[in-house]
Amino acid sequence: MSHPVVIVGASMGGLRMAEALRRFGYTGAITVIGDEPYAPYNRPPLSKEVLAETVSHEAVAFEQRDSTADVNWMFGTRVQATDLEHAVVTDVNGDVHPYSALVVATGLRSKRLTVPNGELRGRHAVRTLDDAIALRRELVPGARVVIVGAGFIGCEVAATARKLGCDVTIVAPGTHPMQRPLGTELAAEMQRRHEAQGVTFRMKTAVTDLVGTLAVDGVALDDGTTIPCDVLVEAIGSHDNTEWLEGNDLDLATGVRTTNDLRAVKSTGEVWDNVFVIGDLARFPNPIFDNECRRIEHWNIPTETAKRAAQVFTGNAQGDFRPIPSFWTDQYDNHLLAYGVLSLADEVKLIDGEISGDCVFGYYRDGDMVGVCGIGMRSVVQRYRANFV
Amino acid sequence: MITIDVDMNKCQHYGQCVFEAPSVFKLNNDDKLEFTATADDSERSNVEAAIDVCPMQAITIVE
Numbered sequence: 001m002s003h004p005v006v007i008v009g010a011s012m013g014g015l016r017m018a019e020a021l022r023r024f025g026y027t028g029a030i031t032v033i034g035d036e037p038y039a040p041y042n043r044p045p046l047s048k049e050v051l052a053e054t055v056s057h058e059a060v061a062f063e064q065r066d067s068t069a070d071v072n073w074m075f076g077t078r079v080q081a082t083d084l085e086h087a088v089v090t091d092v093n094g095d096v097h098p099y100s101a102l103v104v105a106t107g108l109r110s111k112r113l114t115v116p117n118g119e120l121r122g123r124h125a126v127r128t129l130d131d132a133i134a135l136r137r138e139l140v141p142g143a144r145v146v147i148v149g150a151g152f153i154g155c156e157v158a159a160t161a162r163k164l165g166c167d168v169t170i171v172a173p174g175t176h177p178m179q180r181p182l183g184t185e186l187a188a189e190m191q192r193r194h195e196a197q198g199v200t201f202r203m204k205t206a207v208t209d210l211v212g213t214l215a216v217d218g219v220a221l222d223d224g225t226t227i228p229c230d231v232l233v234e235a236i237g238s239h240d241n242t243e244w245l246e247g248n249d250l251d252l253a254t255g256v257r258t259t260n261d262l263r264a265v266k267s268t269g270e271v272w273d274n275v276f277v278i279g280d281l282a283r284f285p286n287p288i289f290d291n292e293c294r295r296i297e298h299w300n301i302p303t304e305t306a307k308r309a310a311q312v313f314t315g316n317a318q319g320d321f322r323p324i325p326s327f328w329t330d331q332y333d334n335h336l337l338a339y340g341v342l343s344l345a346d347e348v349k350l351i352d353g354e355i356s357g358d359c360v361f362g363y364y365r366d367g368d369m370v371g372v373c374g375i376g377m378r379s380v381v382q383r384y385r386a387n388f389v
Numbered sequence: 390m391i392t393i394d395v396d397m398n399k400c401q402h403y404g405q406c407v408f409e410a411p412s413v414f415k416l417n418n419d420d421k422l423e424f425t426a427t428a429d430d431s432e433r434s435n436v437e438a439a440i441d442v443c444p445m446q447a448i449t450i451v452e
Contacts, residue, residue: 016441042446062446300405303441328403328444337403378404378420385408 002028003098004072005313006089008079008244009105010034012042013279013302015062017103020310022067030071031097033089035078038129039064044299046132047156048330055133079106084248084264084275101274101313104245104256104264105302108238108280113148115209122216123232126153138231141165146219146227148207149235150177152329155194157233159331162197169200169227171207171219181338182373183348186361190334197332202227238297240281255283255295260321261312262305276313278305287320288388289341289370296341298327324388337378339385340371352380360384390427392451393436397422399447406439406448414439 005021005028007014014032021030034040041060045051053059078092088098110125124135135157139145143166147154150172158168170177176187177194191201202221211218211226218226242252249266251257256277257265262284264275277283279302283293304323311317328337342348345363351372353359358376362369362384374381393413402422406414413436414424428436433450440448 019441042444044444063449299444300442326405330401335401376420378402379416379418382404382407382416 003087003100004029004031005101005103006097006099007032007103007105008034008082008089009103009107009241009279010036010073010075011040011105011107011279011302012062013105013107013306014103015040015068016303016306017105017278017310018068018071019065020307021313024310024314024316026310026314028100030068031074031099032071033074033077033079033091033097035076036128037076039073039075041129043127046129047126047153048160051132051136051139051157051160055129055136057129060129079244081244082248084250084272087274089244099274101276103309104242104275104277104281105279105306106241106244106281107302108297109241110234111237111239113207113210113234113236115207117210117212120210120212120216121214122212122230123210123234125234126157127238135231135233139164139166142167143230144228145169145231145233146171146229147233147235148172148219149233149237150174150179150201150203151235151237152178152181152327154233154235155190155331156329157235158194158199159197162199163332166231168198169202169229170194171202171205171221171227173204173206175203177201177203181342183342183345183361183363185348185350185355186359186373186375189355190331193332193334238280242281251283255281257293258282258284260285260287261317262309262321263312276309278302278309284321286322288322288324289344294341296323296325298325300326324385334375335378336373336375337381338371338373339381340369340388342371342373344370353377391430391433391436392427393424394426394449394451395422395424396445396447396449399445401445403444405442405444409438409442410435 040062082089110127145161145166147170179187206222209220216232219229264272280297283295308321342363347364351362360374363371369387372384404416
């Protein structure tokens, strides 16, 4: 009997990979190994709708389809190492799993603050269901919430916390929130909208330490001031879950470098035919934009890359892999929707609507559109999507 | 025929489904989702793709 396809990572990417293998005709054994105790669930609501309500696995779990009923799901099991030459992975219990093909779907984990007085209660991350359950408990009216990081997650938590009646301050090193993806003008406008909702920004500022004995009581900043804090939310980015891949001569500089077909590449340029990388970790060239290998950490990418990897594995892939990156974020009544890779732009301009209301921005590199983002006006944003097909 | 249901309490009108099954889903002039409640069996794989890309996981095929 041949060895199973082993998928390491049991989040959305791992689930979609198992489903896609079945859809494209693979009938052999599949093992999915994930370190979280839960069956795959949808993460975006954790910083938005779900955080505003009671948080439960049931509310966010993906539907289990009949096609994957015979998959061997191993939850709560961390993979420790892999030996690609011998085609095995070893889990934390010392059990060895030989594979016919390996799918890397371990994604990212939250980066946390490193401070001298760090052993305190009241520190939160926002990535897993358990994170959201713990944070939800503390977002009570009047709670003084300090969010470190002004990316999408930090801003979504800020909006949710304001709705729940918390007092909210955002601390971040940049000039405006979400500036790197959105560009200065739209980012400044989003800051104004957050301020109008009562959020305080301490931009161009970093956290130097925490104040408190058992629980967080305050946050010390590099301008010498201290702000009071009951609930600290650390939304400062992520680390790659790639330690288990070390020692295999892969290019792990950021994510895992792959071919356009999502096969892992050795540092020598040689390709592993039976090792695929999907989701946030896949650093692949996308011919829509150029030949540069890039990661795309958007929600639609695990599903797109899983489908492609399954097509390649089963011999059903046609043409180049050209997924259109897409993201959205909801903050109060501001519904942002974007296509493309906004951060590639050397020029950003308003192309429809009014900056003070609903509006659409175009993102251009050397005069070519590389991204589009709107507040509202979804039909207009969707029309520009055709530029990337 | 297949029967399609969208939980409108979950739907946030992102319109990602529109590109997977354009004969079933569309955004109207107010940017709200509209969909046909039934479709031919040949649409099943497109609707399943739409289910996968729905950020709110609001779409189901009623069996």
